[in-house]
Amino acid sequence: SKSYTITLLPGDGIGPEVISIAKNALQLVASLEGIKFKFNEMPMGGAALDLTGVPLPKETLLAAKQSDAVLLGAIGGYKWDNNEKHLKPETGLLQLREGLKVFANLRPATVLPQLVDASTLKKEVAEGVDLMVVRELTGGIYFGKPRGFSTNENGEELGFNTEVYATHEIDRIARVAFETSRKRRGKLCSVDKANVLEASMLWRKRVTLIASEYPDVELSHMYVDNAAMQLVRNPKQFDTIVTNNIFGDILSDEASMITGSIGMLPSASLGESGPGLFEPIHGSAPDIAGQDKANPLATVLSAAMLLKYGLGEEKAAQRIEAAVLDTLNRGFRTGDIHSAGLNLVGCKEMGEQVLKSI
């Protein structure tokens, strides 16, 4: 039987709670599918800072690299908010992405019929939304050099960053996006600011070039300001969106809020080879940490993405996805997605119900 090593990074806030639920779900589908998992739990983020003084210990990165896939809970919290940059939990996350070379971040935003009322958008606008943001994750202004602080000729302080893309960085994320959209509805919208930025002009040029390899996918281009509007006006117009690191950060969060169920949304970060990184898109929610209130479904669905995209275990992934839908259909809801008449449960109980459904 197949055997995989999974690095678990519970992290901070509600991270440990949701990771423990997802681990149970993975263990159960493993036994049903004849798979074996070895779990390797490592410190990361604020938890690692407190324990070791750095947000991503060498041992954690090494364990992650040597495993078959990495499942992350969440990182960050008020406690570390004013840390210097190299001692921020977020810096650990960026180092992890860079270390694993996971340049392609897939962020689905789907409005489930069961949860359409959770959206702040009108029902007719929200229902049926099913889009995927493919965000470039290891380049652009997040990593570009030069960056830092300096002084100008007037003795004033300057803060600066570099938005930079090389052709191979654009080409490979474009290919992931075309492949992704081919498995969906075959419509790809590339988002940039090519009317102002040179980095975006190169982006648009390369994406257009790569399009010739995918004649079956319909490519369009949109400026980022317009995309931010169109997501509110008519999110159903989108199938797959591909964009750079910073625009992807902004638009994927906007898209996730449009579904109204941010506690439901998983993500996958993939490289050319090597282990993928899977995490819920929600944060560490320090205000509800340790209170058994968190919605574990985004992490459970991230575990499903791990099975599907990380290990190629499609059947096991489908078991988890079906179990989540079944649990919702049976009326169980955590506080963030609760509405009148449904069964309000905590994080643990939601986990039990998912296991039951599996």
Place this chain on the structure above:
Amino acid sequence: SKSYTITLLPGDGIGPEVISIAKNALQLVASLEGIKFKFNEMPMGGAALDLTGVPLPKETLLAAKQSDAVLLGAIGGYKWDNNEKHLKPETGLLQLREGLKVFANLRPATVLPQLVDASTLKKEVAEGVDLMVVRELTGGIYFGKPRGFSTNENGEELGFNTEVYATHEIDRIARVAFETSRKRRGKLCSVDKANVLEASMLWRKRVTLIASEYPDVELSHMYVDNAAMQLVRNPKQFDTIVTNNIFGDILSDEASMITGSIGMLPSASLGESGPGLFEPIHGSAPDIAGQDKANPLATVLSAAMLLKYGLGEEKAAQRIEAAVLDTLNRGFRTGDIHSAGLNLVGCKEMGEQVLKSI
């Protein structure tokens, strides 16, 4: 009686149609308030490209600089979309902003009770939204150097831009934002990405410093990805938002779409001294240009901002604002904001009705 020179830049698409309505409104309030206007119409954008070969002729910039205020319609269109950068209508707009040194861009997003149904957000989420985005307009990644294209050590093409802010650029926009919010509900939210970008760390540091000059204004900070979410989740939480050029581009367009009435929203761009630049936030809408379908109210309200912020003519500004509300109350609507039972009119007729209300 006071006399002002106003540079009119009709520009492209629906620009000329909406400018002519706004000019009529200005002329009428002038006669009522004992003001004199000298209008100076100059080419700009695609229209200037066709006429003179450049998107912002020297004569246009000079006329704008020598006038008391500048009113712009809209620029751009398919025809010039594939032009080289220095021959794009958008480049003319950036040159105009830079030339006039209008570093502070005020973009209100208000949901009028009359138009709450136009929003794609649920009524209870949209109603009462009344926020102002203060966008830095002449710095950051739009103008930062170095920028351009180059080749890396592997012979690959690179496209790059520089996000850079100097303390005085942050300080002056922060002050405009604090002043603005003081005249509103006294709550200022500064949006950045200080968990990743050095330019944002300096931004946050300086805004926090300037806050001590405004103890009556309540300052908060938010990451840009979260802000993009919060605008969808609960836009009413915002009073005034201050942010950099690119984040302001994205968030102000998102905020405007949340109102559902982008054809209604004006903007003002102001410098330390010298003429301000006033323009509707909508684009040139080439698909409906010349068909008498455009909504002129955003430009009419931009003329009101011109009177208020540009010339200090508060009473004349109020006359125009009141007239726009009155016209809406009397049931007149252009296509973009029309709903059943109301009086669908074209651009010209809407203009006539505004004059009547004045």
